[in-house]
Amino acid sequence: MTTPSTRHPRPHADVLRDTATLTGRILRHWRGRPVSILLGLLFPVLMVVMFGYIFGGAMAAPGGKYMDFLIPGMLAMTMLFGLESMVVSVTNDTAKGITERIRSMPITTTAVLAGRSAADILNSVVGLAIMIATGLLVGWAPNRSLLQALASVGLLLWLRFAFTWVGIYLGLLLKTPESAVAVQVLVWPVGFLSSAFVSPDTMPAWLDAIATWNPLSATATAIRELFGNPSWSAGGWANQHSIMLALAWPAVLTVIFLPLAVRQYRALAA
Amino acid sequence: MSATTTETGTSFVPAAETLGAVLAPGARPPRPGALSASMTFGWRAMLKIKHVPEQLFDVTAFPIMMTLMFTYLFGGALAGSPTEYLQFLLPGIMVTSVVMITMYTGVEVNKDIEKGVFDRFRTLPIWRPSTMVGYLLGDMFRYTMAATVILVVGLVLGFRPQGGVVGVVAAIALLVAFSFAFSWVWTMFGLLLRSEKSVMGISMLVLFPLTFLSNVYVDPATMPGWLQAFVGVNPISHLVTAARSLMAGAADTGEITWVLVSGAVCVAVFGALTMRLYNRR
Numbered sequence: 001m002t003t004p005s006t007r008h009p010r011p012h013a014d015v016l017r018d019t020a021t022l023t024g025r026i027l028r029h030w031r032g033r034p035v036s037i038l039l040g041l042l043f044p045v046l047m048v049v050m051f052g053y054i055f056g057g058a059m060a061a062p063g064g065k066y067m068d069f070l071i072p073g074m075l076a077m078t079m080l081f082g083l084e085s086m087v088v089s090v091t092n093d094t095a096k097g098i099t100e101r102i103r104s105m106p107i108t109t110t111a112v113l114a115g116r117s118a119a120d121i122l123n124s125v126v127g128l129a130i131m132i133a134t135g136l137l138v139g140w141a142p143n144r145s146l147l148q149a150l151a152s153v154g155l156l157l158w159l160r161f162a163f164t165w166v167g168i169y170l171g172l173l174l175k176t177p178e179s180a181v182a183v184q185v186l187v188w189p190v191g192f193l194s195s196a197f198v199s200p201d202t203m204p205a206w207l208d209a210i211a212t213w214n215p216l217s218a219t220a221t222a223i224r225e226l227f228g229n230p231s232w233s234a235g236g237w238a239n240q241h242s243i244m245l246a247l248a249w250p251a252v253l254t255v256i257f258l259p260l261a262v263r264q265y266r267a268l269a270a
Numbered sequence: 271m272s273a274t275t276t277e278t279g280t281s282f283v284p285a286a287e288t289l290g291a292v293l294a295p296g297a298r299p300p301r302p303g304a305l306s307a308s309m310t311f312g313w314r315a316m317l318k319i320k321h322v323p324e325q326l327f328d329v330t331a332f333p334i335m336m337t338l339m340f341t342y343l344f345g346g347a348l349a350g351s352p353t354e355y356l357q358f359l360l361p362g363i364m365v366t367s368v369v370m371i372t373m374y375t376g377v378e379v380n381k382d383i384e385k386g387v388f389d390r391f392r393t394l395p396i397w398r399p400s401t402m403v404g405y406l407l408g409d410m411f412r413y414t415m416a417a418t419v420i421l422v423v424g425l426v427l428g429f430r431p432q433g434g435v436v437g438v439v440a441a442i443a444l445l446v447a448f449s450f451a452f453s454w455v456w457t458m459f460g461l462l463l464r465s466e467k468s469v470m471g472i473s474m475l476v477l478f479p480l481t482f483l484s485n486v487y488v489d490p491a492t493m494p495g496w497l498q499a500f501v502g503v504n505p506i507s508h509l510v511t512a513a514r515s516l517m518a519g520a521a522d523t524g525e526i527t528w529v530l531v532s533g534a535v536c537v538a539v540f541g542a543l544t545m546r547l548y549n550r551r
Contacts, residue, residue, distance in 0.1 A: 050482055053493060053494055053497055054482060054483065054487065054488065054493060054497070055344070055348065055487065055488055056492075057488070057492030057493055057494070058348050058488040058489065058492040059347050059348065060347055060348075060350075061347075192339060192343055193343070197343070197344070198343065198344055198346070198347040199347070201346075202346030202347040203342060203343060203346055204342055204346075204352065207342055207343070
């Protein structure tokens with residue numbers, strides 16, 4: 001009589017290794033479609049050219065240099081644009097059955113979602129580098145220390161990290177790539193109803209309130225302060241505490257959407 | 271009725287008179303005229319809108335969103351106040367929104383080719399260009415609708431055209447006429463390119479620079495010299511200036527003539543190219 005083979009308990013998954021593997025998977029995917037990635041990275045550049053040169057001369061910006069006001073706003077805006085591509089990427093994986101395959105593997109939920117987040121952060125670092133280079137080319141002049149510049153980049157990546165979880169959650173919620181287009185309805189109003197392009201002071205009172213308390217505005221105003229660029233605003237609590245808000249808003253978004261994303265991912269089996 | 275014997279059996283070939291009696295019991299209807307055929311295809315385009323009302327999103331929601339966004343978000347920074355900016359912006363936004371939806375003509379043509387409907391039309395005893403003209407007639411309704419939607423939104427927001435009803439109607443008529451002419455560019459691409467996505471891609475590539483690098487949003491005098499040069503020769507800028515002048519009650523005959531002539535050139539060049547491609551398919 002043969003003895004039944006004893007099933008060895010699987011050792012605890014190495015979360016960091018799994019995260020790195022899944023991050024690598026997404027990065028390899030991007031290598032396979034360079035055109036769409038390039039277009040995604042260059043779209044904010046197009047926006048800078050459009051707003052800077054077409055509207056710039058007509059904008060009543062402080063100090064007469066609209067580019068100095070615009071570039072920090074566009075850096076913040078670049079962090080928001082990633083949300084759409086994240087949703088499309090997640091819904092594509094769900095539609096193709098890849099998410100189901102990954103779920104059947106001995107990989108923790110943390111590693112799967114953190115892998116996506118890490119890949120997105122790496123992508124946004126490239127996006128930021130392109131945007132900063134564009135800004136310097138068109139005459140943007142940050143005039144503070146390198147440390148403050150790095151702090152600005154840190155705040156931008158912190159915002160992107162928060163938006164990543166919003167994107168993952170929405171991607172898991174929407175399921176189909178076609179419905180992912182609906183995210184534009186969220187991205188564009190959030191982007192434009194902010195201080196990215198113009199000061200909320202120039203808007204009607206009801207819009208001013210929305211734009212002032214927009215998470216994107218907090219980061220845009222904070223990095224303007226850190227880069228030493230004009231803020232074009234008459235003060236107010238939100239403007240005076242912009243760095244604090246730039247730290248708080250992404251934290252709030254992460255606290256809300258990270259657990260929701262994890263819960264939604266686990267609920268896929270149901 | 272005659273019978274023919276073959277290796278496989280007997281097949282019956284009906285006599286010509288018998289066939290004639292079955293297939294043509296009445297007199298053959300007259301061949302439809304050019305206008306009649308074009309109107310029929312125009313009605314077909316209208317029915318498509320009725321059955322797929324989502325098509326109207328670009329004609330309604332998008333223009334409203336653009337008008338509200340630019341008026342309230344940028345109006346204060348660009349002109350001191352949203353109401354003041356609206357007087358300058360509205361004719362331009364109207365032109366932008368209508369010109370942007372001209373690309374759907376090419377998309378529709380391409381869709382019909384893909385489905386094989388197009389080949390059916392080509393077998394009909396009708397005036398050859400009527401299918402193309404039909405698409406454009408249906409689209410003219412969309413253009414008029416988009417322009418009207420923007421005008422109504424503008425009036426609600428505080429736009430007050432000095433040219434009155436006559437000026438506004440003339441501006442919309444000029445815009446629709448130019449858009450009809452401009453649509454021939456996209457019918458050509460609809461026949462030329464293989465997929466619907468390609469048609470949309472090419473049209474976006476052309477339309478975005480044309481509409482944004484123009485005098486729609488700001489006075490070109492505030493732009494850098496190299497941009498001003500492009501804005502000056504951009505046909506959209508001429509159309510916007512003409513529409514603004516009509517709505518302001520001070521018709522700029524030079525610009526209106528420029529728009530009408532460029533429209534005629536569009537029809538002559540791209541209409542001819544479209545028909546050549548259509549006949550060679």
